[in-house]
């Protein structure tokens with residue numbers, strides 16, 4: 240069988256593996272709370288707060304969709320015409336057209352161009368966040384964050400590009416197989432090191448101050464069978480007023496992080512509800528599961544890129560002889576961008592299911608639906624979340640159930656708990 244035949248077979252195998260993992264590991268059988276309960280919850284929220292959140296979201300919306308559209312157009316313009324390939328050649332020219340310069344500098348240049356074109360829209364977004372009082376870091380803080388994120392992406396991108404094109408040169412016929420294994424490994428590695436290497440670039444993390452709340456949270460974790468060494472507090476207030484918490488990392492790098500804003504704004508019972516939700520993610524192994532699905536997906540993506548990218552009409556459009564040359568990177572990036580836009584609603588749907596399960600875990604663990612509900616109200620109020628966002632936007636990109644869904648779920652739990 241030819242490498243192409245093996246690639247088709249591998250892609251089919253990976254496709255089945257992704258599908259099985261998604262079907263088995265994502266909690267699909269969890270119907271949302273009845274719509275009538277959601278609407279009742281919506282009616283009880285302060286009307287002026289809902290109105291202000293909707294104004295804020297409407298102000299963000301045009302820039303957000305424009306950034307997606309412009310990003311797509313730029314990716315297509317660079318990938319489906321000889322333009323991107325020329326940019327790669329240009330980046331390699333001062334270095335005698337060496338393949339490493341083309342692969343790494345050229346690749347990063349293409350990504351940077353795509354980022355710079357949407358920079359005005361990112362600035363607009365920051366202006367809206369500032370106008371509504373959510374961003375607290377000013378323009379210098381925003382610019383510094385931006386430069387840091389470019390630097391982090393450049394380091395990760397350079398490693399990935401150098402590794403990928405080294406493999407392509409060493410195994411011209413089978414690079415897709417090694418590339419797939421490499422992409423999966425990179426996903427696992429990143430999941431492991433992001434909390435210790437990347438997150439500290441943007442925030443300072445300190446163990447939560449000893450006190451009754453910390454003791455209570457550690458006891459909660461122990462009772463849940465998810466021992467945590469510490470609850471970490473992030474200095475999120477340096478850039479935002481928003482309140483949040485999350486779990487990240489794998490094994491020894493796993494941590495529960497709460498924003499300092501949350502400790503300042505919320506009552507101890509509400510903080511407990513938030514941490515109980517995060518413990519739900521830990522106890523259901525949502526980070527390892529996400530990493531596994533991400534790793535399988537990344538491997539499948541490399542094989543699919545090889546197969547689709549070798550399609551002669553595409554190569555002709557981009558003015559290429561082969562998908563394996565560094566000049567073909569813009570074509571690969573265009574295909575990845577399109578796939579990303581198509582897969583966004585699928586990822587959002589899976590995320591909402593996982594988040595709903597963590598909510599159910601929090602309710603069962605604390606047995607305190609009232610605190611859970613007031614925490615949801617506070618999250619919506621402080622973060623200016625539309626408690627019941629437009630359906631199409633929710634379906635396309637919402638990573639969490641809406642505020643009214645979460646409140647209605649808490650009330651359903653309360654009804655069941657108290658007969």
Ligand SMILES: [Zn+2]
Nearest residue numbers: 516520594597
């Ligand atoms: Zn969550």
